[in-house]
Amino acid sequence: MKFYFHLQMQRLFRWxxxxxxHPVFALVVGVVLFLLLSNFLFYKTVLAKWIYPVLPIxxxxxxxxxxxxxxxxxxxxxxxxxxxxxxxxxIVVLPFVLYLIYEGEYLVSLTLITIALLLSYYTSRQNxxxxxxxxxxxxxxxxxxxxxxxxxxxxxxxxxxxxxxxxDNYNLSLFGLFLLFLCSMTYYGKAEDEYFVWIYNVNAITxxxxxxxxxxxxxxxxxxLGLVMLLLGFPKNIxxxxxxxxxxxxxxxxMIVVKYSAFPHEMNVPQALLYAISLILPPMLFITIWIFYSxxxxxxxxxxx
Numbered sequence: 001m002k003f004y005f006h007l008q009m010q011r012l013f014r015w016x017x018x019x020x021x022h023p024v025f026a027l028v029v030g031v032v033l034f035l036l037l038s039n040f041l042f043y044k045t046v047l048a049k050w051i052y053p054v055l056p057i058x059x060x061x062x063x064x065x066x067x068x069x070x071x072x073x074x075x076x077x078x079x080x081x082x083x084x085x086x087x088x089x090x091i092v093v094l095p096f097v098l099y100l101i102y103e104g105e106y107l108v109s110l111t112l113i114t115i116a117l118l119l120s121y122y123t124s125r126q127n128x129x130x131x132x133x134x135x136x137x138x139x140x141x142x143x144x145x146x147x148x149x150x151x152x153x154x155x156x157x158x159x160x161x162x163x164x165x166x167x168d169n170y171n172l173s174l175f176g177l178f179l180l181f182l183c184s185m186t187y188y189g190k191a192e193d194e195y196f197v198w199i200y201n202v203n204a205i206t207x208x209x210x211x212x213x214x215x216x217x218x219x220x221x222x223x224x225l226g227l228v229m230l231l232l233g234f235p236k237n238i239x240x241x242x243x244x245x246x247x248x249x250x251x252x253x254x255m256i257v258v259k260y261s262a263f264p265h266e267m268n269v270p271q272a273l274l275y276a277i278s279l280i281l282p283p284m285l286f287i288t289i290w291i292f293y294s295x296x297x298x299x300x301x302x303x304x305x
Contacts, residue, residue, distance in 0.1 A: 001080055005087070021270070033276060038099045040280060045171060049105045053112045056093045060119050063088055069123045085120040092116070135221050140211075141196075143218040146187030153183050154222070161226050165233040173233065174244055177226045181248030184219050185255040194264045197303050204300035208293070211256055219252055247282060254278070254289050261295035264303075 013023045042048040063085075072081055093116040100109035136143040147154070157179040164173030200207050223245070230241045258275050271292075278288040 001076070001084055001087075004075070004084065029273060033273075034095060035099075037280065042103055045175070047172060047175065049100070049103070049108045051175065052100065053096065053108060053115075056096045056112065057115060057119075059092050060089050060116055063092070064119060064122050066123055082120060086117060089116040089120050136218055139214055139218055141192075142187040142215070143184070143222070146184065147222075150183050150186070154180065157183065158226060161229055165229065170230075170234045170237055173230055174237075174241065177223065177230055177241075178244055178248060180223045180226060181219065181251055184215075184222060184252055188215075188252075188255045188259045191259060191263050191266065194303055197263070197300065200304065202304065204297045204304050207300055207304060208257070208260065208296055211260075212253055215252055215256055216249060219249070223248070250282070250285055250289075251279070254285050254292070257289055257292040257296050260300060261292040263296070263299045 016023050016026050038052070041052060045051070069085075072084060075081075076084055093112055097109045097112055100106075100112065134144050134147045136147060157176045160176030160179065161173045164170065164176060197207070200210070202210070227241070227245055231238055234241065254275070258271065262271060274288060275292075278284040
């Protein structure tokens with residue numbers, strides 16, 4: 001088991017070095033960003049203690065994927081396999097638990113630990129044999145695939161919107177609406193095969209415009225119901241709602257140009273850090289969007305000619 005975790009660490013170090021970043025530098029910057037983002041969330045909303053555990057739970061669920069766990073079961077015996085899962089989940093949730101304790105949220109931290117331990121025994125099994133219908137069948141693959149993978153998350157976001165309206169909590173409903181935009185950003189997190197870009201008989205600028213225009217149509221379809229619900233349920237906050245909705249458009253636009261700024265590879269660590277800082281300070285997004293847009297054109301020109 002010691003060799004397994006040592007191997008995972010070496011893979012991470014090699015991945016960082018391949019992108020020109022020293023592991024120690026990445027660790028220091030990662031810790032600083034983690035603390036800044038955590039502090040920012042707890043400063044901005046009283047709902048932070050409920051929002052904060054969502055990310056580690058999502059990561060832990062990703063570690064429960066069938067393919068990787070089937071491999072682990074071939075490597076370890078039953079007891080060692082469970083221990084490895086417990087240690088993996090523990091490593092993921094530990095920073096979040098420590099920060100929750102720092103904020104005095106002892107019950108939430110204990111709940112997070114309990115969920116992580118229980119999920120150590122869970123392996124996701126996709127026995128769903130039916131195709132989930134989507135409203136995006138006339139559009140490219142991003143929203144079709146993404147919607148089917150995250151439909152449960154979309155249901156949860158709309159549940160938060162409805163629940164916020166029921167208890168007259170505008171912030172909760174607004175958070176649910178913004179979750180839809182954050183969810184859609186993940187649809188553009190992984191670069192597709194070069195062939196699916198090459199088949200477009202257009203130049204780089206036209207390609208990016210098509211991608212951006214299509215994404216805005218799709219996200220509008222996904223979020224329009226939530227927007228109408230907030231406008232009708234909280235008419236006094238109409239301008240805040242519209243402002244956040246427009247900010248969601250900006251976030252999605254930024255994700256697309258970031259994706260193609262490194263295409264056909266994943267974005268490197270300096271790009272990721274710049275983008276993360278921009279998300280924390282939204283006014284910076286307009287500068288970084290232009291930077292990444294320029295890089296995207298150069299990347300795509302070599303493929304689209």
